[in-house]
Amino acid sequence: MKSIKNLLIxxxxxxxxxxxxxxxxxxxxxxxxxxxSYTSISNMPHLASxxxxxxxxxLITSKSTAGGxxxxxxxxxxxxxxxxxxICNGLYDKVVIQGHSLETIENKNDFLKYxxxxxxxxxxxxxxxxxxxxxxxxxxxxxxxxxxxxYVEAAKENKCDLIMVGEAWKLARTIRPDIGLxxxxxxxxxxxxxxxxxxxFVGKFTGEVPSNLRTDYRIKxxxxxxxxxxxxxxxxxxxxxxxxxxxxxxxx
Numbered sequence: 001m002k003s004i005k006n007l008l009i010x011x012x013x014x015x016x017x018x019x020x021x022x023x024x025x026x027x028x029x030x031x032x033x034x035x036x037s038y039t040s041i042s043n044m045p046h047l048a049s050x051x052x053x054x055x056x057x058x059l060i061t062s063k064s065t066a067g068g069x070x071x072x073x074x075x076x077x078x079x080x081x082x083x084x085x086x087i088c089n090g091l092y093d094k095v096v097i098q099g100h101s102l103e104t105i106e107n108k109n110d111f112l113k114y115x116x117x118x119x120x121x122x123x124x125x126x127x128x129x130x131x132x133x134x135x136x137x138x139x140x141x142x143x144x145x146x147x148x149x150x151y152v153e154a155a156k157e158n159k160c161d162l163i164m165v166g167e168a169w170k171l172a173r174t175i176r177p178d179i180g181l182x183x184x185x186x187x188x189x190x191x192x193x194x195x196x197x198x199x200x201f202v203g204k205f206t207g208e209v210p211s212n213l214r215t216d217y218r219i220k221x222x223x224x225x226x227x228x229x230x231x232x233x234x235x236x237x238x239x240x241x242x243x244x245x246x247x248x249x250x251x252x
Contacts, residue, residue, distance in 0.1 A: 035098030042194030
C-alpha cells in the first residue's frame with residue numbers, strides 16, 4: 001500500500017512538472033548523458049536542466065553512468081549498465097557520449113570502435129549523438145591536445161558534433177590561471193568545474209548562455225526541503241558564463 005501511495009505522489013509531481021513546462025510554452029529537448037563520474041559528479045546533468053530554465057529551451061536530462069566506465073562497458077552492459085536499452089527506449093533528442101578520462105590515451109582503438117557502435121545506435125534510435133571532449137588530468141595538461149584530436153577523429157568518422165569541454169577548461173585556465181576546477185584528486189571536476197560543463201551543454205543545446213546565471217541552484221527533495229546543488233561566488237560564475245559564451249560564438 002505504501003509503495004502505491006509513493007508512486008501516486010511521484011506521478012502527481014511529474015504531472016505538475018510536465019504541465020508547468022507546457023504552460024510556459026517552452027520548447028523541450030530530452031538529453032541522455034552516457035559516461036562516468038566525469039558526467040555524474042556534482043549532478044552536472046541536473047544542473048544543466050536548472051540553468052536551461054533561463055533559456056527558451058528546457059533541457060530534460062537523464063543519465064546512464066557508472067564510476068570508471070569506458071565506452072566498451074556501456075556497450076557490453078558491464079558495471080550493471082543498461083545504456084543500450086536506455087538509448088533505444090528513451091525517446092531522446094540528443095545523446096551525449098563521454099569516454100573514460102584515459103581511454104583516448106591508453107586504448108584509442110577501443111575508444112574509436114565503441115564510439116562508432118554507440119553513435120550508430122543513437123542514430124538508429126532517432127536521436128543525435130554528441131561526443132563530450134573531456135579534460136586532461138591536472139598534472140598532465142600537455143595531453144589535452146591528444147585527447148581533443150582523438151575525439152575530433154571520432155566525430156569525423158561518426159559525422160557527429162562535439163562538446164569541447166576540455167578545451168573550455170584550457171581557456172578558463174588561460175584567462176585565470178588560479179581558477180579551481182578540479183577536486184583534490186587532480187582528476188575529477190569540483191562543483192565549479194561541473195557548473196562550467198553544464199553551461200557549455202546549455203549553450204550548445206539551447207543556443208544561448210544565460211546572462212543572469214545565479215550563484216546558487218537549488219531543488220526540493222521528496223520532503224519539500226531545499227537541497228543546494230551549486231553555490232559559488234559571483235566572480236567564478238561570471239568567468240564560466242564568459243567561457244561558455246565564447247565557445248557558443250566561436251567554436252562550432
